[in-house]
Amino acid sequence: MRKQNHTSRLASLAAPFAVAFALSAPLANAASDYNNEHFWSAQPEGQAWVTNYGECWQSLHGSGELEPCVAAPVAAVPKEFIVRLNFEFDKYRLENIVNDNELRRLDDYIAQVKETPVREQISLTGHTDAKGSDxxxxALGQRRAETVRDYMVSKGISPSDITSVESRGKREMLPEYDIFAVEQRRVKINAEYGG
Structure with missing residues (x-):
């Protein structure tokens, strides 16, 4: 009777371990499947690859037939960007711009500058038509350049990234336009890549 009791007792003690082992087996298989699903060898060795779920992993074991991880390309900011914000005659404020499409172009440029990981050193140069004294x-070209600077800063460009704000007045006319044309009233933006 004691022996039976002892056997029953051992069976009752072993039962929880058997249940725990039985429950852990699927987890071990799942972990194995997870590893096989998410980790694989890259060609060349050490390169990262994308899983079926769009995750990027790196490993030395597993399948090597998936696409390598590639960072999304960042569009380069143009080194020179001319905003032909055609100001009303003798005006320099944003509300005096006669062509809203140029302001939208400037907004696109600002968004592009903010998205690039490279810091730009931006210079702004204001221009006028030929009417009036030098x-x-x-002074008018300077006010136009300052208006664009203030607008860029209000849209999130760091003031420290705008390294120069100046005027050329009527000194650098665009040769393809009449010297009195509204197209001469512009702000030129130059971007050089800093550190």
Whole structure:
């Protein structure tokens, strides 16, 4: 009777371990499947690859037939970007711009600058048409460049990234337009890549 009791007792003690082992087997298989699903050898060795779920993993074991992980390309900011914000005659504020499509182009440029991981050093140069004195046009071109700077900063460009704000007044006319044309009233943006 004691022997039976002892056997029953052993069976009752072993039962929880058997249940735990039985329950852990599927988990072990799942972990194995997970590893096989998510890790594989890259060709060349050490390159990262994408899983069926769009995850990027790196391993030395497993399948090597999936696409390598590739960072999304960042569009380069143009080194020179001319905004032909055609200001009303003798005006320099944003509300005096006669062509809203240029303001949308500037917004696109600002978004592009903000998305690139490279820091730009931006310079702004204001221009005028040929009407008026040189001194007056230098001041007007400066106010136009400052208007664009203030707008860019209000849209999230760091003031420290705008390294130069100046005027050329009527000194650098666009040769394809009449010297009095509205197209001469512009702000030129140059971007050089900093560190």
């Amino acid at each position: 001194a007056y046009n230098m």
